[in-house]
Amino acid sequence: VADVFSEAADIVIVGSGPTGSTYARLLSELLPDARILMVEAGPIVADPPGLHVANIRDLGLRDAARIASQGPNRFAYDPVTPEEHALRLAGGPDTAMLRRPGLFLVGGGAIDGEGFAAAHAAANVGGMGSHWFGACPRPAESERIPFIDRAIMDGALAKAERLLRVSGDQFPNSPVAPRLEAVLGDLFNAGRSPERRVQPMPMALTRTADGVMRTGTDMILGDLLSKPSGRFELRPETVCRRIVMDGERAAGVELWSVATGAMSRVAAGVVVAAADSLHSPQLLFASGIRPDALGHYLNEHPQLSLYAELDGVEDHGERLQRGEVGVLADTAVAARTTSGVTWIPYDGDRFPFHVQITQIEPSSLPEGDRVIASRKPVVAVSFFLPSEPRYENHVAFSDSETDWCGRPKMNLRFRLSERDRERLALARETLQRICDALGRPLPGHKPRMPPDGSSLHYQGTIRMGERDDGGSVADRDSRVWGTANLYVAGNGVIPTETAGNPTLTSVALASLGARHIAAGWASR
Numbered sequence: 001v002a003d004v005f006s007e008a009a010d011i012v013i014v015g016s017g018p019t020g021s022t023y024a025r026l027l028s029e030l031l032p033d034a035r036i037l038m039v040e041a042g043p044i045v046a047d048p049p050g051l052h053v054a055n056i057r058d059l060g061l062r063d064a065a066r067i068a069s070q071g072p073n074r075f076a077y078d079p080v081t082p083e084e085h086a087l088r089l090a091g092g093p094d095t096a097m098l099r100r101p102g103l104f105l106v107g108g109g110a111i112d113g114e115g116f117a118a119a120h121a122a123a124n125v126g127g128m129g130s131h132w133f134g135a136c137p138r139p140a141e142s143e144r145i146p147f148i149d150r151a152i153m154d155g156a157l158a159k160a161e162r163l164l165r166v167s168g169d170q171f172p173n174s175p176v177a178p179r180l181e182a183v184l185g186d187l188f189n190a191g192r193s194p195e196r197r198v199q200p201m202p203m204a205l206t207r208t209a210d211g212v213m214r215t216g217t218d219m220i221l222g223d224l225l226s227k228p229s230g231r232f233e234l235r236p237e238t239v240c241r242r243i244v245m246d247g248e249r250a251a252g253v254e255l256w257s258v259a260t261g262a263m264s265r266v267a268a269g270v271v272v273a274a275a276d277s278l279h280s281p282q283l284l285f286a287s288g289i290r291p292d293a294l295g296h297y298l299n300e301h302p303q304l305s306l307y308a309e310l311d312g313v314e315d316h317g318e319r320l321q322r323g324e325v326g327v328l329a330d331t332a333v334a335a336r337t338t339s340g341v342t343w344i345p346y347d348g349d350r351f352p353f354h355v356q357i358t359q360i361e362p363s364s365l366p367e368g369d370r371v372i373a374s375r376k377p378v379v380a381v382s383f384f385l386p387s388e389p390r391y392e393n394h395v396a397f398s399d400s401e402t403d404w405c406g407r408p409k410m411n412l413r414f415r416l417s418e419r420d421r422e423r424l425a426l427a428r429e430t431l432q433r434i435c436d437a438l439g440r441p442l443p444g445h446k447p448r449m450p451p452d453g454s455s456l457h458y459q460g461t462i463r464m465g466e467r468d469d470g471g472s473v474a475d476r477d478s479r480v481w482g483t484a485n486l487y488v489a490g491n492g493v494i495p496t497e498t499a500g501n502p503t504l505t506s507v508a509l510a511s512l513g514a515r516h517i518a519a520g521w522a523s524r
């Protein structure tokens with residue numbers, strides 16, 4: 001196999017999102033002499049590479065960066081129409097969720113069908129990590145991976161929090177948090193351990209003099225790009241079409257240049273597939289690595305949300321007039337962001353949801369609602385629900401048709417289980433209870449449930465397992481079963497049913513994978 005390669009790297013990382021970047025950063029520290037090549041299908045869309053696009057203050061440049069991240073769809077999506085907006089607020093089918101700036105659709109089928117219609121991906125240096133919101137809750141109870149030692153996982157989560165710059169204390173003067181925490185604490189804190197009580201959401205961002213900086217992969221990579229050592233290379237617009245296997249070893253990768261269409265082959269000592277939860281299994285499939293579980297157990301976080309008026313915040317009107325209501329959910333107002341996110345943590349069967357409450361920028365509301373928002377804060381109460389990891393929910397790949405990068409075409413299938421629907425019914429009741437306690441739902445608004453795939457948290461497709469029994473793709477160190485040197489990364493590795501946002505866990509698992517690669521390096 002060796003003579004077909006035109007160059008060589010010690011480690012090839014496919015995908016430059018938060019998990020690929022974590023491997024790059026940690027392996028460059030653990031193995032300073034190793035040559036690391038990170039290939040990325042999408043282009044560099046910001047300076048420095050990997051910068052979160054919301055940190056681009058010029059709105060025109062920010063829009064351009066989003067469009068450049070949209071893979072095959074390099075054009076501005078149509079804005080949400082008034083009809084779509086009205087239907088959304090009334091709880092109807094939310095077609096606007098099929099056009100999300102910065103992303104492109106990989107799902108398909110009817111919006112209310114079984115095709116995972118709203119599944120999206122990003123193709124840019126930084127991946128979805130240049131577009132994400134940054135909520136980083138720690139997993140708890142059944143969200144945790146039972147076969148990873150608790151202390152080891154806690155250490156990895158702490159490392160992930162450092163890499164992603166997560167903290168929960170960036171908004172000490174939030175105009176709404178004290179009221180939200182008091183009301184929701186009364187409702188839900190009894191019987192919870194201190195770390196699972198209602199609290200500010202840990203967020204991956206840093207406060208600056210003029211607002212907030214969201215964490216992108218530039219921050220994870222540190223000075224890998226700014227102080228070149230000659231050992232690390234980021235190669236954008238380069239698609240890994242196939243991992244070349246030599247028995248149980250990954251011998252290298254086959255690369256396709258988006259710009260020139262040229263193919264090349266790079267020999268590799270280790271390959272890490274960090275190409276997101278749908279494109280990593282696609283890459284394994286294209287490489288002839290097709291364990292039973294590959295692409296299966298697909299699960300996400302069905303969402304349910306409603307806007308509510310918040311009573312009991314006396315100085316809201318004055319703050320609004322002073323221009324002090326800048327909300328985290330609105331990237332256009334980063335410079336005056338004052339309110340963070342309030343979190344009701346998932347707490348096992350006692351509270352099987354993850355809830356985020358964010359203040360809504362009054363100007364983003366329809367005319368009628370703006371009058372209410374001028375008197376009282378309006379908040380979005382958003383539920384993330386678990387969905388059961390089930391074999392039948394899956395992404396399948398074609399042997400004959402290809403996508404925009406010449407990779408096997410995807411076909412997704414997803415349906416909620418009975419248990420998922422029971423939890424959804426309970427979530428509807430709890431959502432109403434929360435809105436009534438905070439104030440009331442905005443008049444005319446109904447709970448909204450975006451189409452399947454909208455969460456952008458796709459899990460299970462390359463899941464890890466305790467043993468090689470056909471129910472998983474990789475071991476606890478993220479190494480693909482039956483291979484010596486092929487690793488997978490991303491939310492797809494998470495094997496458990498979760499309610500909370502997954503990136504912190506995926507970055508933690510990537511840190512364990514990097515440690516495992518480094519430990520085995522000497523014996524190579």
Ligand SMILES: Cc1cc2nc3c(=O)[nH]c(=O)nc-3n(C[C@H](O)[C@H](O)[C@H](O)COP(=O)(O)OP(=O)(O)OC[C@H]3O[C@@H](n4cnc5c(N)ncnc54)[C@H](O)[C@@H]3O)c2cc1C
Binds near residue numbers: 040241489501
């Ligand atoms: C709007 C938005 C809000 C979000 N909010 C949150 C949140 O609050 N909390 C949270 O935890 N998560 C959130 N997420 C999800 C979060 O961004 C992802 O969990 C995270 O980015 C996953 O990291 P990753 O490295 O596994 O994959 P990605 O970030 O998806 O990166 C994968 C990269 O691999 C590249 N790639 C794919 N195939 C190939 C190939 N064959 N060859 C070369 N490159 C390839 C892709 O182009 C992509 O750039 C959000 C996402 C979005 C878009």
